Amino acid sequence: MNLTIAWITARALLGRKRVLLLLPLPLLVIGLTLIAHALRPDRADRWAQPIIDGLGFSVMIPVTALIIGTAVLGAEIEDGTIVHILAKPLHRSEIVLAKLAVSVGIIGTFSAVPMFVAGTVTDSVRFGLALAVASFVAALGYAAVFLVMSLLTRRPVLIGLAYVLLWEGLLGNLLDSTRQLSIHQYALTVAAKIAPSDLLHTHVGLPVSLIMTAVFLVAGTVLAIDRLRSFTLTGETS
Amino acid sequence: MSTVELEHVSRWYGNVVAVNDVTMNLGPGVTGLLGPNGAGKTTLLHMMSGFLAPSQGTLTVDGRPAWRNPDVYRTLGLVSEREAVHGFLTAWEFVLASAKLHRLPRPEEAARRAIELVEMAPAKDRRMSTFSKGMRQRTRVAAALVHDPAVLLLDEPFNGMDPRQRLHMMATLHQLGDAGRTVLFSSHILEEVEEVSGTVQVIVAGRLAASGDYRTIRRLMTHRPHVFAVRSTDDRKLAVALIGEDSVAGLDVEKAGLTIRAGDYGAFTRALPKIALREGIRVRQLTPSDESLESVFSYLVAS
Numbered sequence: 001m002n003l004t005i006a007w008i009t010a011r012a013l014l015g016r017k018r019v020l021l022l023l024p025l026p027l028l029v030i031g032l033t034l035i036a037h038a039l040r041p042d043r044a045d046r047w048a049q050p051i052i053d054g055l056g057f058s059v060m061i062p063v064t065a066l067i068i069g070t071a072v073l074g075a076e077i078e079d080g081t082i083v084h085i086l087a088k089p090l091h092r093s094e095i096v097l098a099k100l101a102v103s104v105g106i107i108g109t110f111s112a113v114p115m116f117v118a119g120t121v122t123d124s125v126r127f128g129l130a131l132a133v134a135s136f137v138a139a140l141g142y143a144a145v146f147l148v149m150s151l152l153t154r155r156p157v158l159i160g161l162a163y164v165l166l167w168e169g170l171l172g173n174l175l176d177s178t179r180q181l182s183i184h185q186y187a188l189t190v191a192a193k194i195a196p197s198d199l200l201h202t203h204v205g206l207p208v209s210l211i212m213t214a215v216f217l218v219a220g221t222v223l224a225i226d227r228l229r230s231f232t233l234t235g236e237t238s
Numbered sequence: 239m240s241t242v243e244l245e246h247v248s249r250w251y252g253n254v255v256a257v258n259d260v261t262m263n264l265g266p267g268v269t270g271l272l273g274p275n276g277a278g279k280t281t282l283l284h285m286m287s288g289f290l291a292p293s294q295g296t297l298t299v300d301g302r303p304a305w306r307n308p309d310v311y312r313t314l315g316l317v318s319e320r321e322a323v324h325g326f327l328t329a330w331e332f333v334l335a336s337a338k339l340h341r342l343p344r345p346e347e348a349a350r351r352a353i354e355l356v357e358m359a360p361a362k363d364r365r366m367s368t369f370s371k372g373m374r375q376r377t378r379v380a381a382a383l384v385h386d387p388a389v390l391l392l393d394e395p396f397n398g399m400d401p402r403q404r405l406h407m408m409a410t411l412h413q414l415g416d417a418g419r420t421v422l423f424s425s426h427i428l429e430e431v432e433e434v435s436g437t438v439q440v441i442v443a444g445r446l447a448a449s450g451d452y453r454t455i456r457r458l459m460t461h462r463p464h465v466f467a468v469r470s471t472d473d474r475k476l477a478v479a480l481i482g483e484d485s486v487a488g489l490d491v492e493k494a495g496l497t498i499r500a501g502d503y504g505a506f507t508r509a510l511p512k513i514a515l516r517e518g519i520r521v522r523q524l525t526p527s528d529e530s531l532e533s534v535f536s537y538l539v540a541s
Contacts, residue, residue: 004338008324015326080322084332084381087287088339089311229306233289233318 005085005098009072013106021067025060026114033118048122048199052131056118057184061111061138062164068110069146070156072103073224077150083233092228096147096221103143104136111135119195127195134191141183141213144220151227179203186213240300240313240388240420241265242286247295249281256281258444259295264389264422268415270431270452271424273441279424280319282441283393286422287316299389312340315387317378319394325367329358329377332366336381352380357406371398379407383414390414392423396430408434463487464503469495469523470514476521479513495523 013019029051036047073096076082085095112132119128145163149156171178172185179185185202186209192200204212242264249257257278273279284290285297288304288311297304304310324332333352337345353362356376366374375398382390392411396404411434415421425431431438431452438455440448448455470476473496480486480498485505490497500506514521 002339004335008327008335011326012324080318080320081324083289083316083318083320083322084324084336084378085339086289086308087311087314087316087382088336089308089341090339091308230291231289232291233284 001101002090002094002098005090005095006102008085009099009102010106012075013068013071013102018067018071022064022110025055025063026110029056029060029114030117033121037121044122045198049201052115052118052122053188053200056111056115056131057134057138057187058169060114061107061135061187062142062168062184064110065107065139065142065146066157066160066164068106069103069143070150070160072099072143072150073147073228074150074156077231082231086228086231093221093225096224096228100143100147100221100224103147104139107139107143108136111139123197123199124195127197127199130191130195133194134187137190137209137213138183138187141186141216144217144224145183148220148224148227151224151231176203180208181212183213183216185209239266239418242389242420242422243296243298243301244282244286245296247282247285247292247297249278249285249290249293255444257285257292260441260444260446261295262439262446262449264420266415266418266420267437268411268421268423268435270435270438271422271441272428272431272438273424273426273447275426277426277441278444279426279441280393281444283316283318283391283422283424287314287318287391289316312385313388315382315385315390317375317382317390317392317395319397321371321374321378321398323366323374323378326365328363328365329353329369329373329380330362332377333362333380333384337384340385342385348384348386349380352384353377355383355410356380372400372403375399376403376407379410387419389420390422392421394425395423396425396427404430411435463499463501464506465527466498466500466506467495467523467525467527468498468510468521471520471522472517475517476514476519479517479519480510483509483513485509497527 032051032055036051040047073082076085112135115131115135116128119131146156146160149159153159167178168182168184172182185204188200189202189204189206189209192202193206244260244262247257247260248255260282271279271282281290285292286299286304288307291305299310299314302310327335330349330353334345334349337348342348353359356379358373358376358380361369361373366377369377375395379395395407399407411421411423423434435452437450438448438452439446440455468476473491477489477491477496480489483506485500485502486498487501488499510521510524
């Protein structure tokens, strides 16, 4: 991995005010879990699922991924600084992999920590760890998808939001078949397999989840590398 | 020694032709790419630097295509028109990162040399977001020069520089050209090109309009007729006096005033006040009416 690119990318993401956008949702997940646990520790079966799945997996992780995943390369494309990275004798895979690693690291960390706290408070450390691992699995899938979106379209956030809200959110609740193509569902399955619990309801098998996460990751990465090889500059004047 | 070769290169966007059948050869030395805004200079530079595929024709740097070939950046440095930089980095971090991305054996040494070359050493530890336009520009030049490229492409490099920085940048480009580097910079300002380069490529409306020694091209440009609009207390009397002047090639008397075609800009503008004084006429208005760059260039294309 190219450490110079990773270093610049991480500084760009964590040094901006954008990083403050990442804090409210994790704090909400932790806060709601603590309040619910304090009020009704015996009725986790009632409140755990809406907080952990309804808020954590359905909203916090995809939104965090959307903010970071589309910015990791998209922000540089938008402001034009990408030229400084691209005008170097580097194989484009080096650039994409460095960006992806930083993206997964940040999304994973901002998701896994609150999910670990929520899982541990709700049930056990093992459950907390299962949720943390599942958060990283989701981060892998989302990071690749949103990275390639920032190369395919000028409005990656809008399209990413449509995927998360319409495909995973709305259609995922109405049509069973869409769940087969849902990173959210893959992450839930991984968590449930590591720490089986009545608190999580899964709809996809483990092999499908692992294979499909890998497919999203690899296809997204390969497509991103190819798109970056053909990256075209448009002049303000020409 | 490195060369950039374009053979019948065209680039179009839908129905719009941005660059039209351009053939040129760039070798060592400084070459100015001159043309009005919108002529296709940036499109050409983007193609030369591998950031745009030609729609037709071939474009090579040292015999290898620039498009989809990152290896070309071993010999090529680019200072693009957009002045975006990673503002959160200091100049030193930015240039050093460039050196590292080029995998130079001694990146610190290369970064120090490049920063000194553009005279940014005193400000090198400041974040680039605090820089003026000229400072950012010089830092970008340092980053593009850090690997000592054989070919350097600069898109409007003097934009935003103050006169002293401009002179310094011109001297730097001269040095690089004299040292055998192939340097191409674009500009829409004739004087900039005149100061720096011996050879000029003039591009107008996507086509290569003139190519060669700048003195020849400059002569064509200064000797073109200049048109002035003049209003005075007695236009007819002034017209009679002016027609005897060698520098005046022709004139029209109109209701709104005089339209004067002068063959020699300097001689005419020196003669007019003397004549007006001698004849006791007060000149109320003197406006050069075709001084836009576009008119200069279109004259050049026509000649």
